[in-house]
Amino acid sequence: MGKKRKMPGLNTSSTADISFMLLIFFLVTTSMDTDQGLARSLPKPPEDDQLNNEIKVKERNILNIRINKDNYLLIGDDYATLADVKERAKEFIKNEDNKPNLPELKPHKVKELGKTFMVTENHVISVQTDRGTDYGVYFAVQDALVSAYNEIRDEFSKQEFGYKYDQLDADQQKIVRDVYPQKISEAEPKKYGGQQ
Amino acid sequence: MSRFNKGGGREMPEMNTSSLPDLIFTILFFFMMVTTMREVTLQVKFEKPVGTQLEKLARKSSTSFIYIGQPTDALKGQYGSSHRIQLNDRILEAPQVYDFVMEERGELAEADKPFYTVSIKADHHTPMGIITDVKQVLRKAYALKIMYSANKQQEK
Numbered sequence: 372m373g374k375k376r377k378m379p380g381l382n383t384s385s386t387a388d389i390s391f392m393l394l395i396f397f398l399v400t401t402s403m404d405t406d407q408g409l410a411r412s413l414p415k416p417p418e419d420d421q422l423n424n425e426i427k428v429k430e431r432n433i434l435n436i437r438i439n440k441d442n443y444l445l446i447g448d449d450y451a452t453l454a455d456v457k458e459r460a461k462e463f464i465k466n467e468d469n470k471p472n473l474p475e476l477k478p479h480k481v482k483e484l485g486k487t488f489m490v491t492e493n494h495v496i497s498v499q500t501d502r503g504t505d506y507g508v509y510f511a512v513q514d515a516l517v518s519a520y521n522e523i524r525d526e527f528s529k530q531e532f533g534y535k536y537d538q539l540d541a542d543q544q545k546i547v548r549d550v551y552p553q554k555i556s557e558a559e560p561k562k563y564g565g566q567q
Numbered sequence: 568m569s570r571f572n573k574g575g576g577r578e579m580p581e582m583n584t585s586s587l588p589d590l591i592f593t594i595l596f597f598f599m600m601v602t603t604m605r606e607v608t609l610q611v612k613f614e615k616p617v618g619t620q621l622e623k624l625a626r627k628s629s630t631s632f633i634y635i636g637q638p639t640d641a642l643k644g645q646y647g648s649s650h651r652i653q654l655n656d657r658i659l660e661a662p663q664v665y666d667f668v669m670e671e672r673g674e675l676a677e678a679d680k681p682f683y684t685v686s687i688k689a690d691h692h693t694p695m696g697i698i699t700d701v702k703q704v705l706r707k708a709y710a711l712k713i714m715y716s717a718n719k720q721q722e723k
Contacts, residue, residue: 386588394595401598406624406686408716416706438695500695506635507691509698510616510715517620 409513411555432474434463434496436512440503444512453511460519464551466491481546484531490550497556513555520553527551611636611653613690618717624686629679630714631671633664635689635697650693652701661700668708688716 436456437445444451446459466473474491481488496516500509521536524547528536532543539547613636624630634653638646642658651658654667672683685705689698705713 383585383588387584387591390588390591390595394591394598397595397598406627406630406714406716407621407719408624408686408714409618409620410622410684410712410714413702413706413711413713415711416709500699502694502696502699504695505691506689506693506695506698507616509695510618510691510717513715514616514618514620514717521620 409510409517411513414556428493428495429475431472432491432493432495434460434494436496436498438498438500438504438508438512440501442505442508444508453508453515456512456515457519457522460496460516461523463496464491464494464519464523479550481550483542483546488550495554495556516555517553520551523551524548607632607634607653607656609634609653610639610642610656610658611651611690612639613637613688613693615688615716615718616691617720619720621717621719624684624714626679626682626684629675629682630684630686631668631710632686632688632716633667633701635687635693635701637690650690650697652697661697661704664701664704665708668705668710672710682712683710684712684714685710686714686716 435445435447439445444453444456446455451459463473466476469476469489474494476489477492478487479490479492480486498509498512498516524536527550528534528539528543528547531547532539536544536547611634613634635650636653637643637648638651638658646658652661652664653659654664659667668685672680675683687698687701702713705711
C-alpha cells in the first residue's frame with residue numbers, strides 16, 4: 372500500500388527567494404566600478420654606472436614644468452596657470468614656425484604614406500614637483516599634457532587620414548603615435564622653494 | 568472534483584513560476600562572473616582627482632592597488648591625520664611598497680607578469696612627496712607600469 376503512494380514533489384517555491392538573496396549578496400559585496408586613470412610607465416631604476424652620465428638633452432628640447440609647494444606653476448621661465456599648460460605644450464610639441472627656442476625639427480619619414488614630416492622628435496616634457504605639491508595639481512598638469520598630445524594627434528590624423536585618432540585602425544594609430552610620440556618625463560624629485 | 572468549481576466560472580490560470588529560480592540563478596552567475604570581490608576595506612579616505620583624458624584599466628586581475636589618503640575617522644587616533652599609504656588591509660610606509668609589489672606580482676601567473684600594473688588611488692590633496700617616494704620604490708621593484716587613478720570629469 373505504502374509503495375503505491377507517490378512521493379510528493381519538493382516544494383520549490385522558495386528557491387527563487389533563496390537565489391534572490393544570493394544575488395543581492397553578490398551585488399552588495401562586489402564592485403563593478405571600472406577603474407579609470409592616466410597610464411604611465413616609469414623609467415627603469417638607474418644603474419650605478421649610469422648615475423653620472425645622464426643623457427644630455429639640448430636645452431631647447433626640454434620643456435620644464437615646475438610646480439612649487441604652493442601649487443604655483445612655472446612653465447619654462449614664466450609663471451603660468453593650469454589653463455596655459457595645454458596651449459604651451461602644444462606650441463612646444465609642434466613648433467610650427469621653427470622657432471629657435473622651441474625644439475628642433477627633424478625629418479620623420481613615414482613609409483606607409485610616402486611622406487616626410489618635420490617633427491620635434493627629441494622633445495621632452497618634464498614635470499618637476501616639490502614634495503609639498505598637491506597631487507591634484509600634478510595630476511591636472513599631466514592630464515593637460517595628455518590632452519595636448521591627443522589634440523595634436525587628432526589634428527594630424529584628420530589631416531592625413533580624414534578621421535580622428537580613435538577612429539583609425541591599429542596600424543594607422545601606430546603611424547600617428549610614431550610621428551607624435553608621448554614624451555613626458557617622470558623626472559627625479561627635486562626640492563623647490565620649501566622646507567623639507 | 569469538478570463540483571468545487573461550480574460557483575464561479577473559469578479562473579485565470581496562475582502563471583507558471585517554476586522557471587523563476589533558474590532565471591535568477593542565471594543573473595546571479597552573470598554577476599558572479601563579471602564582478603570581482605571587493606577585497607579590501609578602505610582605511611584611508613581619498614577623493615580622486617578629476618581628469619578628462621582617462622583610459623580604462625585593461626586588466627584588473629593583474630593590478631595591485633595602492634591607496635593614499637588620510638586615515639578614516641576611526642583610525643585617526645592611531646595613525647594621525649597626515650596622508651598615509653594603505654596596502655591591502657594595512658597602513659604602511661613607502662619602503663614597504665617594495666615587499667608588497669614583490670608579493671603581489673609573485674602570485675600572478677607567469678604570462679600575466681608583463682602586464683602587472685600598479686594603480687595609485689590617491690587623494691588629490693596628497694603631498695607629492697609621498698607619491699614620489701612610492702614611485703621611486705616602484706621603480707626599484709621594476710613595477711614600471713603605473714596608473715594614476717582618477718574620476719572622469721562630468722561634462723558641462
